[in-house]
Amino acid sequence: MAIDKNARYLESHEYAKPSGEYMVFGISDHAQAELGDVVFVELPAVGKTLAKGAIFGTIESVKAASDLYAPLSGTVVEVNEAVKNDPSLVNKDCYGDGWLIKVAPSDPAEFQSLLDSAAYGKAIGEE
Amino acid sequence: MNTMNMRDEPLVYELSRTGRRGCALPKSDVPEYVLPEDLVREELDLPELDELTVVRHFTRLSQKNFSIDTEFYPLGSCTMKYNPKVNEVAASNPGWKNLHPLVGEEHAQGALELMWRLQEGLREIGGFAAASLQPAAGAHGELSGVLMIRAALRARGDDGRRKMLIPDSAHGTNPASCTMAGFVTQTIPSGPDGNIDMTALRSALDESVAGIMITNPNTLGLFEKNIEEICRLVHEAGGYVYGDGANMNALAGIFRPGRSGIDVMHFNLHKTFSTPHGGGGPGAGMVAANESLAPYLPGPVVVKDGEAYRLAMPPKSIGRVKAFHGNFGILVRAYVYLLMMGADGLRRVAENAVLNANYLKSLVEAVYPVPYKRHCMHEFVAKGTVAEGVHTLDIAKRLIDYGFHPPTIYFPLIVQEALMIEPTETESKETLDLYAEALRKIAAEAASQPELLHEAPHNAPVARLDEVMAARCPVLCYRG
Numbered sequence: 001m002a003i004d005k006n007a008r009y010l011e012s013h014e015y016a017k018p019s020g021e022y023m024v025f026g027i028s029d030h031a032q033a034e035l036g037d038v039v040f041v042e043l044p045a046v047g048k049t050l051a052k053g054a055i056f057g058t059i060e061s062v063k064a065a066s067d068l069y070a071p072l073s074g075t076v077v078e079v080n081e082a083v084k085n086d087p088s089l090v091n092k093d094c095y096g097d098g099w100l101i102k103v104a105p106s107d108p109a110e111f112q113s114l115l116d117s118a119a120y121g122k123a124i125g126e127e
Numbered sequence: 128m129n130t131m132n133m134r135d136e137p138l139v140y141e142l143s144r145t146g147r148r149g150c151a152l153p154k155s156d157v158p159e160y161v162l163p164e165d166l167v168r169e170e171l172d173l174p175e176l177d178e179l180t181v182v183r184h185f186t187r188l189s190q191k192n193f194s195i196d197t198e199f200y201p202l203g204s205c206t207m208k209y210n211p212k213v214n215e216v217a218a219s220n221p222g223w224k225n226l227h228p229l230v231g232e233e234h235a236q237g238a239l240e241l242m243w244r245l246q247e248g249l250r251e252i253g254g255f256a257a258a259s260l261q262p263a264a265g266a267h268g269e270l271s272g273v274l275m276i277r278a279a280l281r282a283r284g285d286d287g288r289r290k291m292l293i294p295d296s297a298h299g300t301n302p303a304s305c306t307m308a309g310f311v312t313q314t315i316p317s318g319p320d321g322n323i324d325m326t327a328l329r330s331a332l333d334e335s336v337a338g339i340m341i342t343n344p345n346t347l348g349l350f351e352k353n354i355e356e357i358c359r360l361v362h363e364a365g366g367y368v369y370g371d372g373a374n375m376n377a378l379a380g381i382f383r384p385g386r387s388g389i390d391v392m393h394f395n396l397h398k399t400f401s402t403p404h405g406g407g408g409p410g411a412g413m414v415a416a417n418e419s420l421a422p423y424l425p426g427p428v429v430v431k432d433g434e435a436y437r438l439a440m441p442p443k444s445i446g447r448v449k450a451f452h453g454n455f456g457i458l459v460r461a462y463v464y465l466l467m468m469g470a471d472g473l474r475r476v477a478e479n480a481v482l483n484a485n486y487l488k489s490l491v492e493a494v495y496p497v498p499y500k501r502h503c504m505h506e507f508v509a510k511g512t513v514a515e516g517v518h519t520l521d522i523a524k525r526l527i528d529y530g531f532h533p534p535t536i537y538f539p540l541i542v543q544e545a546l547m548i549e550p551t552e553t554e555s556k557e558t559l560d561l562y563a564e565a566l567r568k569i570a571a572e573a574a575s576q577p578e579l580l581h582e583a584p585h586n587a588p589v590a591r592l593d594e595v596m597a598a599r600c601p602v603l604c605y606r607g
Contacts, residue, residue, distance in 0.1 A: 034543065039598035062520075062594045063537040087599065 002029040003121050004095040008071070008114035011123055016071035016114060017095070019102065023072055023111070026099045027059065027090065030124045035061040038087040043101055048076045052110055056101065059090070072110045074103035135588065136187050138605060143174035149181055191588055193532055194405075199558050201487075203506045203535035203547025204298065204346055206376045206398035207405070213467060214401060214460035223459050228451040232437050239436035242452065243429040245462045246413075249394055252473070253372070254383025255415035257441070259424040260453040265373055267448065268393025268412030269304035269340070274445045275391055275416065275423040276338050276367045277308055282443065285365070288337040292361075294323050295541050296345035298371055310337055317541060321349040321499040323357060332360060338367035343384065344374045344504035346539040346547065348484065358388025367391065367420065375399040376551065377481055377505035380474030391416040400461040411457045425449075479552035480505040483559060487550050490563035494570045498542055506549035508542050514573035519544040521580035522569055528586045529565040 003009075007017035013031035016023045032038065040060040050056050050070040057068040079101050083089045089098040105111070115123060176184075193200070200207040218224070226238055242260055250258040262268040273291070280288050291310040293301050295317055302312045313331055318324040323341075339361050343351045351357065358368045370384045370392035376399045378384070384392050396411035397404040404410070416424055425448040427438035438452075452458075468476060481504050488497060488507040495509035511519030523533035523546070535547040550559055572579050582591060 037595040039595060060598075062598060064540055066540075088595075 001033060001124065002095070003117045004028075005117045007095065008111055008116055009120035009123075010069055010071050010114060012069050013124075014069055014071050015095075016103075016111060017099075018111070021104070022077060023074065023103045023105050024099045025056070025068075025071060025101050025103060026094055027068070028120070028124075029094050032091050032094045032098070035059065035066065036063050037061055038090045040065075041083055041087045041090065041100065043079045043084060044076050046076050046079055049106075050074055050076065050103065052107075059087075068100065070103075071114055072103065072105050073107050074105040076101050077104050078102035136184065136191070139174045139176065139181075139184060140605075142176055142180055142184060145175060147175045147177050147180075149176055149178040198530055198532060199550075199554060199562055200532040201534050201548050201550045201554075201562065202532060203348075203508070203538070203549045204373060205404060205535065206373075206395070206505070206549060206551055207532075208376070208398075208401055208551040209553035210401050210403050210460075211464065211467065214463045217463040218456050218459045223456065226455075228455070232435075236436055238455070239429050239438070241462055242455075242458060243431055243436050245458055245465065246429060248462070248465050249413060250415050252379055252383070253375075253392060253394065253415045254385030254387075255392070255421075256385075256418045257421035257424055257428070258413055258415035259426060259428045259441070260411070260413045260458055261425040261428075261447065261449045262393065262412040262414055263449050263454050264408070264410035265298075265371075265393060265395045265398075265412040266300040266304055267410075268395075268414045269300055269369070269371065270307055271412075271414045271425050271445065271448050272369050272391040272393060272416075273304050273308040273310060273338075273340070275414075275420050275425075276369065277310070278423045278443065278445050279367065279420055280337055288335055288365070290331075290333075290335045291337050292328070292331055292339040292366075294339075294341060294345065296321070296323075296347050296349075296539050297340060297342050298346060298373060299538070301340040301342070301371060305340065315339075317345075317347070321345070321347045321501065322351050322353060325353060325356070328357065328360065332364035332366070334365065336361070336364050336366040338369055338390075340369040340371060341389070342371040342374060344377050344506075346374075347499055347508050347542070348374075348377075348503040348506035348547075348549075349499060349501060350377075350504055354387045354389075362388065373398060374505060377477055379477050380470060381477050385415070385417055389417075391420045396457055396461040401464040402457045402460045409454045409457060411454050411461065413453070427452075476552050477505075480550075483550040483552055483554060484548070486556070487548060487559050487563060490559070491566050494567055495546065505551070506547060508539065509546045509548065510542060511536075511544040511546050513570040514577060517573040517577050517580055519546055521577075521583065522546065522566075522573070524591060525569045525572070525580045525583040526565060527584035529569070531562055531565060 007015035009015050013028045015026055015028055038061050042058040044056050052073045054070050055067045056070045059066050080099050195207055246258045262271050289311050291305040291312050292315050293312050294315045305312045315327050316324045343354055361368050367390045370389035372392045372394045393412045393414045396402045397408050422441050422443040423445055424441045426440040426444040429436055430439045484503050484505050484507055497509045511522045519536045523536050526533045
């Protein structure tokens with residue numbers, strides 16, 4: 001499974017990746033493979049404030065519907081409209097075109113508290 | 128196998144031929160009434176068919192039904208047991224069937240007595256103080272129960288408690304019921320033995336806890352061994368314990384949930400008590416409670432007043448949750464089942480449900496890995512990881528070719544590639560042997576001819592459905 005080295009992860013498989021002054025949230029390659037074909041993504045409105053660990057949306061595949069947890073606190077500045085219209089982008093390119101939301105972090109230090117790519121790799125390798 | 132049923136059945140509109148008639152209307156015997164012009168249509172798009180075509184069309188459709196009356200149906204956590212025909216005989220008695228729900232109590236004493244006896248019987252089986260037959264489904268019972276918890280918290284001035292704990296091995300309806308009742312859910316993980324992680328539970332118990340919703344046996348088919356301690360801890364923290372009784376088929380006549388400390392629980396009459404399940408049921412999810420929550424039960428409930436029966440609202444009732452008196456016809460069936468079984472029979476039901484599940488598990492676990500090495504209760508969870516590139520979905524679809532209903536798949540979520548199998552007590556050893564044989568054959572096919580699985584089902588009216596396309600681009604009208 002691909003693990004983007006620029007991103008950091010939650011054990012629940014969401015990632016946060018720096019993009020200029022913002023952070024991009026998405027789900028890992030491992031998560032999209034486990035979910036199978038994604039058929040629906042529900043994302044928050046731009047401007048919504050998220051606390052670290054809060055549910056920011058829902059992702060639904062033919063197997064299951066799962067909540068999405070915010071890796072970091074912040075305010076939503078952009079939502080990936082393309083992925084709402086074509087949820088298969090999450091399966092095809094979870095670290096690229098299949099990103100979910102872009103957030104202005106309120107506490108950038110939280111990024112350091114997430115799992116780095118090595119620690120996340122270890123976490124999913126043990127599953 | 129009747130291959131006639133394998134062919135595509137046209138829609139009734141496709142069978143239509145202009146001018147064909149299935150019935151002759153009698154001459155009008157009332158004065159003609161001229162409809163306002165704006166209500167008159169030149170064309171009315173209704174199918175035109177003769178009677179025989181209609182009869183054949185619907186008979187063929189009915190023969191495509193997959194049901195317990197035709198095949199084995201081991202859908203996990205659904206208790207698809209046989210629905211004895213004697214239930215139907217009793218429920219079709221005109222005295223029950225034609226009774227109007229607005230008839231006064233004095234003219235419905237028999238019906239009220241039946242409801243009272245069922246209420247009392249289930250209360251006794253569950254070890255509770257009181258029960259209400261109102262809720263019409265399992266999740267309806269859950270919602271009623273958590274609303275009762277909310278009302279009790281409010282009554283003691285503790286409305287700030289909003290956190291409901293839900294184990295990750297619970298039914299998916301539990302978090303939904305909590306959310307509807309205004310609670311916030313927190314997931315409690317399972318430990319390595321498949322039971323609630325007690326350390327995680329303890330650390331979640333704070334002053335914001337309203338309660339816990341617990342399914343026992345859980346969706347892994349495992350008994351929560353610490354149930355009494357769980358109840359004690361939650362009570363000490365000031366919360367209530369909701370019991371999801373969907374898996375009561377493993378316990379009836381052996382274990383009384385009310386005695387273990389559970390405060391409120393629903394029973395699924397359409398699971399444990401042999402009333403129809405699936406196809407809309409209708410269901411019945413009656414709810415029972417101990418002393419602390421009984422005053423909040425939905426109502427009206429039936430009370431016995433000397434020799435007479437009457438309807439009464441519990442003193443602090445959350446109110447009505449259903450028009451009239453629950454799904455009364457279903458209550459008749461469940462009561463007949465209780466009478467036919469008796470106390471001893473009900474205990475044997477639970478014993479044989481557990482025995483059948485363990486027998487089937489023992490036949491397949493060498494091929495389909497079972498993640499928790501324990502005896503199971505009425506169901507077990509195995510993994511469909513039998514060959515590279517083959518998924519549980521493929522195994523489920525291939526089972527259809529063997530004439531079996533697939534088990535519940537991809538649930539519970541904590542087991543990857545899960546197959547959740549519940550045979551119930553009403554199946555014979557021969558059926559279980561055949562099912563295990565089919566599962567083992569499919570595992571062999573998965574290794575030697577995986578395409579056979581990927582393209583399954585082959586012997587069904589429709590081949591593999593494109594679920595992804597159906598979910599992403601649903602076509603909801605047959606004309607496109």
